[in-house]
Amino acid sequence: MIIQAEGIEKDFTREGLKDISFRIVPGSFTLITGESGSGKTTLLNIAGGMLHPDRGRVFVDGRDLYRDYTRKERIRLLGSDLGYMMQGVSLIPSLTVKDNITYPLVLTGREYDNEKLEEILNQLGIYEVRDSYPGRISGGEYRRALLAGVLLSEPKILFCDEPTSNLDSDSAAVVTDMLYSYVNPDRSVVVATHDTAFDRADAHVELRRIPVNGIGINAD
Amino acid sequence: MYIDFARKDLGAQKKVVCLLLLIFFTSSFSIFAGGLFTRGITRGVDETVERLGSGMIVVPSGYDEDVQSTLFEGKACTIDLDSTWTKELLSAEGVKAVSPQRYIATLSAECCAAGGIQMIAYDPDTDFVISRWFNDQEIAGPGLNEIIVGKSTGFSAGETVRFFGREFLVKGVLEETGMGYDTSAFISFDTAGAIAAEDGYSLIYPSVDGVEQISMIMVSVEEGYTEESVCAEINSLYGTKGISAYTTGSMVKTLAQKLSGLKSVFSFFDVILVLIESVAVFSVVSMNMLQRRSAIGRLISVGVTEDIMMRIIFEEYMLILAAAVTASVFSGIMLIYPFEGLLHSLIDMPFQLPGPADTLILIGETLLVNAAVLLIAVLITGNSFYKREPALIIREDVA
Structure with a gap:
């Protein structure tokens, strides 16, 4: 599965995205970095189908995601x-x-493999807390549980927004390793982060804060 | 499985659950209890119309309200009317048959097993109203020292009861009528005469100047005549001589008017209540969905579409509604059924509690009204919620 973003623009009150283009191909690990407020989450939302861009288009295997x-x-x-x-x-x-x-x-009538679930829980180190309630687990376990929920459906393209934020170093390492190991010839990962632990990437989109009415491209 | 999830999910939202339970309970109880009440009166009035049938009632002038309150509300009274009117009326044009009745209020004293019961003496040979009811229940008319009692008197068939110093065998119990007959007891004129012949009880069936005193006369009309025309004829002939004729229809009409007014009042309050409930439910649902936006957002981000989300949320609230309606129905039944007699005595109208089928329909209506309010609240809230971009449902400041 290939995602192609072309000339993405989004205006917000203070900052915006200007003319962003990138391509996510199978087997790749893409990093989106940038300072706070530069639009990492917005870009991820747009690429993930959660937010209409003001201008530009996102194609999923050639089909326009928003049209x-x-x-x-x-x-x-x-x-x-x-x-x-x-x-x-x-x-x-x-x-x-x-x-x-x-x-x-269950809600969407999809089957899941129990062995696969246990494997993911083990890999993420939250098998022991599987029967605990969210209020009784640590912040790191909580974030890993959120990731496990996404991984269980084995998406071809996995988007993660600040997957290691507020995690201790051990938890962050588990998540980082998991995301790197998720990539295979059919699957790709896109991570928006300012965590330097993600030090390897096949592609890198770096965003800078620019004023909405300013001129320029905010991606390198 | 959904129910299990819904139940668990509700367990974590105790405040919202309590608030919705309270709103739904208040609304359901008002609709259900109010419905039981108005349907009880409607059933009572319908039963009255059916039991009285078409015909006329002739009473001493000025006693029409006493007769109405006796017939419809079961208030005991004693009315005197010369029995000579029976023959007189029979000679009036259009009159087919007449049957006298004597109304005697029982006394709460040593002489009587119960006070406040309306004793009705009638003539089983000429009667064309009461006998019909007994025949339907296969109860033969009361013989000497026999009595047939109304449902609410508390007496049972076969037992012996004491009235006016005399033992009576209860020959049968008239099924519930919703009318004054429920607190009445029926004896024959022969029995009334026998009581009156004893010392101290002459007023039970008195004679004035050698003329036996009855209370009212039931009149049936010949074919080709209408009740109204014969009624007008009797009133024009004898109105100045101390009697008045009323069609049963005109007596029931007053009831129907009172019922209609009562229903309007209840309907008005129901509408107001449902409007208030709608606003309250809408507010709670909106607030609750906002509180849950991050959990809803997470479900959307893993592919749970909005229609599924709306259905889950609706089902969760429906569980609360079902619990509230169950509690309100139980409370309504516990509050109204044991006090049917008290209610009847307070409302001055015929009253007969709805049967199981009617009650089930009322429960269904209660549930339906509340479910409709809930559905609309969820749809409106959901639509305004899901009008936003999926990313904006979770957080507004997505930049």
Whole structure:
């Protein structure tokens, strides 16, 4: 699966995205970096089908994500070919970690492999807390549980927004390793971060803060 | 499985659950209890119309309200009317048959097993109203020292009860009528005469100047005549001589008017209540969805579409609604059914609680009204919520 972004622009009150183009190909690890407020999350949202760009287009295997897909189809795509570990989302407090991970699949009538689930939980080091409630696990475990929920559907392109933020170094290392190891010839990963632990990438989009009415391109 | 998830999810939102339970309970209870009440009166009035049938009632002038309160509310009274009117009326044009009745209020004293019961003496040979009811229940008319009692008197068939110093065998119990007959007891004129013949009880069936005193006369009309025309004829002939004729329809019409007014009042309050409920439910649902936006956002980000989200949220609230309706129905039944008699005595109208089928329909309506309010609130809130870009549902400052 290939994602091609062309001339993406998005205006916000203070900052915006200007003429961003990039391409995500299978087997690649792409980093989106930049200072706070430079639009990393916005760009990820646009590439992940969660936010219309003001200008520009995003193609998924040649189909325009915002013109050829309905809103419902875009969301469905997120649970199948695309995976998105967003910031600011939360688990359902009344469900166990395991139920939180499997609940979306149950709701959408998708099967999941229990062995695969256990493997992911083990890899992320949260197998022991699978039956705990989100309120009773650490912040690091919480973030890893969110990642596990995205990984279970084995997306072809995985978007992660600040996957290591607020994690201790051990947890961050687990997540970083997991994301690097997720890449294979059919799968690619896009990470928006300012964590220097992500020191390897096949492609790098660096964003700079620019005023909305300014002139220039904010990506290198 | 969804239900299990929904139940667990609700467990973590105790404040919202309590708030919605309170709103739904208040609304459901008002609709259900109010519905039981108005349907009880409607059923009572319908039963009254059916039991009285078409015909007329002739009473001493000025006693029409007493008769109405006796017939419809079960208030005991004693009314005297010369029995000679029976023959007189029979000779009036259009009158097919007449049947006298004597109303005697029982006394709460040593002489009587219960006070406040309306004793009705009637003539089983000429009667064309009460006998029909007994025949339907296969109860033969009461013989000497036999009595047939109304449902609310508390007596049972086969037992012996004491009235006016005399033992009566309860021959049967009239099924519930919702009318004054529920607190009445029926005896024959022969029995009334026998009681009156004893010392101290002459007022039960008195004679004034050698004329036996009855209370009212039921009149049926010949074919080719209308009740209204015969009624007008009787009133023009005898109105000045101390009697008045009323069609049963005109007596029931007053009831129907009262019922209609009562229903309007209840409907008005129901509408107001549902409007208030709608605003309250809408506010709670909006607030709750905002509180849950990060969890909802996460589900969207892993492919759970908005229609599924809306369905889950609606199902969760429906669980609360079902619990509230169950509690309100239980409370309504516990509050109204045991006090049917008290309610009847307070409302001055015929009253008969709805049967199981009607009650089930009422429960269904209660659930439906609340579910509709809930569905609209969820749809409106959901639509305004999901109108935003998926990323903006989670956070506004996505830059």
